[in-house]
Amino acid sequence: MAYYPIMLNIKNKKCLVVGGGKVALRKILSFVEGEALITVISPSFDEEIIKLAAKEKVELIRREYQQGDVRGFFVAIAATDDEKVNKLVASDGEKYNMLVNVVDDKDLSSFIVPSIVRRGDLIISISTSGKSPLFSRMIKEKLESIFNADYEKLLQKLYQKRIELKDKGFTEEEKMAIYKEFIEKSGLLEINGDEC
Numbered sequence: 633m634a635y636y637p638i639m640l641n642i643k644n645k646k647c648l649v650v651g652g653g654k655v656a657l658r659k660i661l662s663f664v665e666g667e668a669l670i671t672v673i674s675p676s677f678d679e680e681i682i683k684l685a686a687k688e689k690v691e692l693i694r695r696e697y698q699q700g701d702v703r704g705f706f707v708a709i710a711a712t713d714d715e716k717v718n719k720l721v722a723s724d725g726e727k728y729n730m731l732v733n734v735v736d737d738k739d740l741s742s743f744i745v746p747s748i749v750r751r752g753d754l755i756i757s758i759s760t761s762g763k764s765p766l767f768s769r770m771i772k773e774k775l776e777s778i779f780n781a782d783y784e785k786l787l788q789k790l791y792q793k794r795i796e797l798k799d800k801g802f803t804e805e806e807k808m809a810i811y812k813e814f815i816e817k818s819g820l821l822e823i824n825g826d827e828c
């Protein structure tokens with residue numbers, strides 16, 4: 633089985649995280665980036681989560697997960713340290729046809745979360761299909777040292793150019809040549825002097 637990679641628009645969508653520990657925090661932070669309406673259910677919360685909830689759209693519900701809690705959410709992440717609870721969230725998600733990520737079991741997950749290098753709108757996503765999350769993180773760290781803020785700026789310029797050239801009567805080939813020249817001139821895709 634090969635995973636199907638997508639970019640989800642979660643803005644103003646109700647997203648649930650079950651669990652209030654370190655892994656939950658990481659997943660909540662990525663929901664915050666996506667401007668989701670976030671609910672977290674857990675009998676206890678790490679300090680960082682409590683701080684985050686004070687300034688972002690994060691609702692904390694201090695109790696254990698109860699069967700059916702996933703109802704009405706767009707996506708849910710089971711991030712507790714209790715395998716049984718994570719399994720219950722997964723089976724609830726299946727029942728209601730939802731997207732569910734289970735942090736300790738990729739086979740029960742309808743999606744898994746990649747490692748990300750974010751440079752504004754440029755998103756480089758790395759996944760090992762669940763085989764080695766540490767390897768994902770280390771590849772991310774390597775890419776972070778290569779893809780600096782210049783790439784974000786170049787992307788913004790390319791976007792401006794695309795808007796500028798839209799409906800101006802250029803052929804696709806002509807537009808591609810203009811974009812390519814822009815990219816080549818920047819030198820940002822040259823590795824050891826070679827264009828990659």
Ligand SMILES: C[C@@]1(CC(=O)O)c2cc3[nH]c(cc4nc(cc5[nH]c(cc(n2)[C@H]1CCC(=O)O)[C@@](C)(CC(=O)O)[C@@H]5CCC(=O)O)C(CC(=O)O)=C4CCC(=O)O)c(CCC(=O)O)c3CC(=O)O
Nearest residue numbers: 735736738744745746747759760761762764765766768769
């Ligand atoms: C399947 C997946 C499900 C999911 O969470 O979506 C999953 C599952 C598991 N992770 C485990 C361990 C670790 N996870 C990390 C880190 C990250 N894990 C992330 C994603 C994923 N982790 C999905 C697949 C990603 C892929 O395809 O590569 C990242 C990329 C994104 C994120 O979590 O937001 C984030 C990097 C964030 C960053 O970029 O910095 C580290 C390293 C660290 O913490 O530094 C370790 C310890 C080292 C190691 O084990 O490799 C365990 C064992 C737990 C145990 O033993 O108890 C399981 C369960 C299992 O494999 O069964």
Ligand SMILES: NC(=O)C1=CN([C@@H]2O[C@H](COP(=O)(O)OP(=O)(O)OC[C@H]3O[C@@H](n4cnc5c(N)ncnc54)[C@H](O)[C@@H]3O)[C@@H](O)[C@H]2O)C=CC1
Nearest residue numbers: 651652653654655656674675676696697712713717735736
């Ligand atoms: N996917 C990933 O990237 C990774 C996954 N893991 C897995 O994630 C699990 C969680 O790890 P951490 O966040 O470090 O653990 P943690 O101990 O920091 O947090 C666990 C949280 O689960 C909550 N919880 C326990 N029972 C609950 C219930 N019935 N309902 C709701 N919440 C409940 C606890 O209150 C606590 O907030 C680990 O057991 C491990 O298997 C660990 C590392 C990385």
